[in-house]
Amino acid sequence: MDQAELVAAAAAGDSRAFEELVRATYTDVYALAYRLTGNEEDARDVVQEAYLRAYKGLKRFRGDARFSTWMYRITANCASTAMTKGKKHRHEELEDEAPLADARPEHDPEAAGDAELLRARLNAALEELPPRLRAVVVLRDMYDLPHQAIADELGISEAAAKVRLHRARRRLRERLFPKSEEESAHAV
Amino acid sequence: MRCEDVSQALPEIVDGAATADLALRRHVDSCLHCQAELAQYRKLLRTMHQLRTEVLEPAPGLLADILARVEEAGERRALKSLLTKRRVAYAGAIAATAAAGAAGAVGRLPHETGLEQSLERERHSRLGDAGPARDLCPGDRRAGPDRAQDCLFVEPFQQRWGRHGAIVVKKLYQCKAY
Numbered sequence: 001m002d003q004a005e006l007v008a009a010a011a012a013g014d015s016r017a018f019e020e021l022v023r024a025t026y027t028d029v030y031a032l033a034y035r036l037t038g039n040e041e042d043a044r045d046v047v048q049e050a051y052l053r054a055y056k057g058l059k060r061f062r063g064d065a066r067f068s069t070w071m072y073r074i075t076a077n078c079a080s081t082a083m084t085k086g087k088k089h090r091h092e093e094l095e096d097e098a099p100l101a102d103a104r105p106e107h108d109p110e111a112a113g114d115a116e117l118l119r120a121r122l123n124a125a126l127e128e129l130p131p132r133l134r135a136v137v138v139l140r141d142m143y144d145l146p147h148q149a150i151a152d153e154l155g156i157s158e159a160a161a162k163v164r165l166h167r168a169r170r171r172l173r174e175r176l177f178p179k180s181e182e183e184s185a186h187a188v
Numbered sequence: 189m190r191c192e193d194v195s196q197a198l199p200e201i202v203d204g205a206a207t208a209d210l211a212l213r214r215h216v217d218s219c220l221h222c223q224a225e226l227a228q229y230r231k232l233l234r235t236m237h238q239l240r241t242e243v244l245e246p247a248p249g250l251l252a253d254i255l256a257r258v259e260e261a262g263e264r265r266a267l268k269s270l271l272t273k274r275r276v277a278y279a280g281a282i283a284a285t286a287a288a289g290a291a292g293a294v295g296r297l298p299h300e301t302g303l304e305q306s307l308e309r310e311r312h313s314r315l316g317d318a319g320p321a322r323d324l325c326p327g328d329r330r331a332g333p334d335r336a337q338d339c340l341f342v343e344p345f346q347q348r349w350g351r352h353g354a355i356v357v358k359k360l361y362q363c364k365a366y
Contacts, residue, residue: 015262022254031244044250051254052261119242122235141236169199169229177228
């Protein structure tokens with residue numbers, strides 16, 4: 001059975017079909033939850049809650065998107081709810097305008113030309129972002145969700161989602177490609 | 189256009205979601221600094237997409253936990269559905285019993301002749317209640333058949349669901365004269 005058939009069977013009450021859907025998607029959903037929450041414990045809670053909501057709302061799934069995309073939206077919503085419930089967030093206290101640029105030239109991945117190092121540094125930079133910025137940039141640039149869907153699931157306006165995306169991209173770029181003194185002088 | 193203006197606009201136009209105006213494009217075409225910045229944004233987006241394929245392996249037991257929660261929810265839903273069906277069945281049985289009781293009660297009232305039964309039906313019809321489905325009314329018994337119309341049966345038949353699904357039958361009728 002393909003994913004659409006599994007969804008139809010699960011919506012008709014076939015619990016085995018739903019189990020198959022969970023097996024096929026849970027690692028990917030967990031990865032998203034982890035990226036949104038920034039820690040394993042919260043990610044596990046978010047994933048469980050997301051599948052529970054999916055199970056209860058399966059009949060409302062219209063099938064105009066892939067099941068996995070639908071799960072991403074639910075996961076984003078659950079993560080947003082979890083974050084607003086005042087759970088502990090390691091980086092919530094960071095100010096929006098706090099400088100994140102790493103000025104150490106020996107850590108410049110561009111110079112090293114190492115794609116793996118760049119990914120590792122991007123992961124670290126993502127973890128350092130405030131959760132509300134991280135959520136938008138992950139959902140948009142990693143999972144390709146449209147602005148409106150992101151805004152809906154995070155409970156913000158589309159304009160606010162775009163502003164957050166703009167800030168998040170700037171922060172990440174500054175973190176990954178720190179300016180040399182020469183470039184800083186040029187900017188001034 | 190200045191580099192600072194371009195720098196402000198680049199995060200929005202790098203993925204093509206917003207279109208760059210002609211002045212901005214001309215500036216980038218002629219400015220190495222802005223070209224470098226644009227290249228960095230493009231590299232950032234490429235790396236973000238690459239991260240998507242990275243597997244973050246969850247700790248063992250997550251799948252079992254998810255399935256257990258879903259199964260639990262499924263059991264609750266099945267139980268709820270079963271209870272709903274039983275409620276409907278109970279309500280049907282209660283209604284049938286009440287109807288049968290109503291038919292029997294009319295015949296059992298010792299003081300009601302055919303005329304009195306007509307008066308009784310008319311009275312209940314006027315009051316808008318469910319009819320003479322009741323035990324023998326003490327008010328009627330005290331006052332006698334000629335006072336029948338003074339006996340007001342004000343409470344209609346009621347049944348309620350208790351908190352745990354049990355049927356609680358409240359008063360069938362309450363006679364004011366009692």
